[in-house]
Amino acid sequence: xxxxxxxxxxxxxxxxxxxxxxxxxxxxxxxxxxxxxxxxxxxxxxxxxxxxxxxxxxxxxxxx
Numbered sequence: 001x002x003x004x005x006x007x008x009x010x011x012x013x014x015x016x017x018x019x020x021x022x023x024x025x026x027x028x029x030x031x032x033x034x035x036x037x038x039x040x041x042x043x044x045x046x047x048x049x050x051x052x053x054x055x056x057x058x059x060x061x062x063x064x
Contacts, residue, residue: 024048
């Protein structure tokens with residue numbers, strides 16, 4: 001699995017700072033997360049199961 005399509009579950013360590021979307025397909029739930037912190041729970045009512053990186057905050061430092 002490449003980093004571009006990787007997903008992380010709530011509670012896992014954020015690998016790279018950026019904007020993450022839930023994997024429910026609606027792209028309506030998002031979270032701005034900081035490298036080294038833990039991913040938050042998905043919003044109430046969200047049918048997704050994990051977070052996917054939508055946009056890194058420092059693309060020049062992203063190794064994906």
